[in-house]
Amino acid sequence: MSSTKTSSTSKSVAKAKIYWAVPATLVAALAAVFAAKWLIGLVPVADFIRTYPGHTELPQGTPEGMPGWLSWQHFLNAFFLLLIIRSGWQVRTTTKPPAYWTRNNKGLLRTKKPPTKISLELWFHLTLDFLWVLNGLVFMVLLVVSGRWGRVVPTQWEVFPNALSALIQYASLNWPTENGWVNYNSLQVLAYFTVVFIAAPLALLTGLRMSPVWPRDAQTINKFYPIDLARAVHFPVMIFFVAFVVVHVFLVFATGVLRNLNHMYSGSDDEGWLGLILFSLSLVVMMAAWFAARPLLLRPVASLTGKISR
DSSP states (O other): HHHHHHHHHHHHHHHHHHHHHHHHHHHHHHHHHHHHHHTTSHHHHHHHHHHOOOOOOOOTOOOOOOOOHHHHHHHHHHHHHHHHHHHHHHHOOSSSOOHHHHHHHHGOOSSOOOOOOEEEHHHHHHHHHHHHHHHHHHHOOOOOOOGGGHHHHHHHHHHHHHHHHHHHHTTTTTOOOOOOOBBOHHHHHHHHHHHIIIIIIHHHHHHHHHTSSOOTTTTHHHHOOOOHHHHHHHHHHHHHHHHHHHHHHHHHHTTTHHHIIIIIIIOOSOOOOOOHHHHHHHHHHHHHHHEEEEEHHHHHHHTTTEEEEO
């Protein structure tokens, strides 16, 4: 009885925090806008913004435009990330999994130790992780081969004051002039660099440490990289991805939705409707996958590579 009351109390506290988080966020956003507008009115800050308008020059030879492969990469990354966040939350909150998955210990996969039994939600999460990482590796290779790496990798120190300038301009609602077809502003460069080269590897390394494939008997490496550390980092990284997606989608719609979506989905620099149509279709696919990712459909798929048990 006491454990039930404790659980109910903790849920009520969590809901109260969520309710208060919304107005607190709105108040903080309004305070940031007023503070930024006040700062821009100061002569030193105005001079700083004129000196650092918000962007730096790209490395010589960096191509312009968005290639077709980037549109597919963007969709697949969003698709996998959405389901990874959903399945990761289920792994974190599900107390009684509907089914378990055990890897087939056959052929090349045969090992001396019996395979570990994991929940169906964790199997789905790990499968999505593998596909997401594979997609990310393809993206990095294409980024280097195509010469477009300079668009998301800082190459000069001026990127930092320019990023601060862009942040002040965004916060003041006097947004910096953008031309994402040619070059991202410095705040975007730092954000994309953080996502691709810092947050994504952190998610991979911490998730790998927590997964069943990690060698539990490797005492030396486990001592220097304890699982508690991985858990402490993995969840905040997920929160970072959620916050990035929210801000990213908001700015896409607020800074010229048709042109931005054409950049991202149709590979064109105009204000036609094709990008919005493709984006809408991608949302339909993602929503369908969200509702389809249930035990009824996951069980037969998971059974192709392992044994399903209750």
